[in-house]
Amino acid sequence: MTVPPEGTPQGGPLSPFLSHWVLAELAKELERRGHHFVRSAEDRNIYGKSVRAGQRVRESSSHFSTHRLKLRVKVAKSAVDKPQPRTFLGFTFTGGTNPARPKLAPKTLPRFKVKVRELTRRTRGISLEARSQRLARYLNGWRQY
Numbered sequence: 001m002t003v004p005p006e007g008t009p010q011g012g013p014l015s016p017f018l019s020h021w022v023l024a025e026l027a028k029e030l031e032r033r034g035h036h037f038v039r040s041a042e043d044r045n046i047y048g049k050s051v052r053a054g055q056r057v058r059e060s061s062s063h064f065s066t067h068r069l070k071l072r073v074k075v076a077k078s079a080v081d082k083p084q085p086r087t088f089l090g091f092t093f094t095g096g097t098n099p100a101r102p103k104l105a106p107k108t109l110p111r112f113k114v115k116v117r118e119l120t121r122r123t124r125g126i127s128l129e130a131r132s133q134r135l136a137r138y139l140n141g142w143r144q145y
Helices: 014-032 051-068 108-120 130-144
Strands: 036-040 043-047 089-092 103-105
Touching: 014 036, 014 043, 014 051, 043 108, 108 130
Parallel strands: none
Antiparallel strands: 036 043, 089 103
16 A cells, blocks of 8 residues: 555545545535435435436536535546446446345456365365354355455
């Protein structure tokens, strides 16, 4: 983890707290405007009725974040799209009727399987009991997530 010249290091324990605290004002503004959105730390998805509405909301929320909250918005990382092709926190949404249902993103399950294989490898040099405890902790956390 490298320390930036200003702000908090990305991935540091203080970063999610500060971003949640600062972006609460943006959340209040989006709620005031009647937008549907999901956010986790500094990541957010804002839902609109059309692509054009999405572009307007992206512009206004970027302007709000830049001018009111004094944050830098990475335009290259923001997009206007339907929820189905987008991935957010390891999930995507099914198409069709309203409301769309969440489902695992395509890369999520293979990553899960790799981690389970890593935790259950017999060449790790730990007892079966320790291995099963680590696996149970991972599976429980994954299920709760």
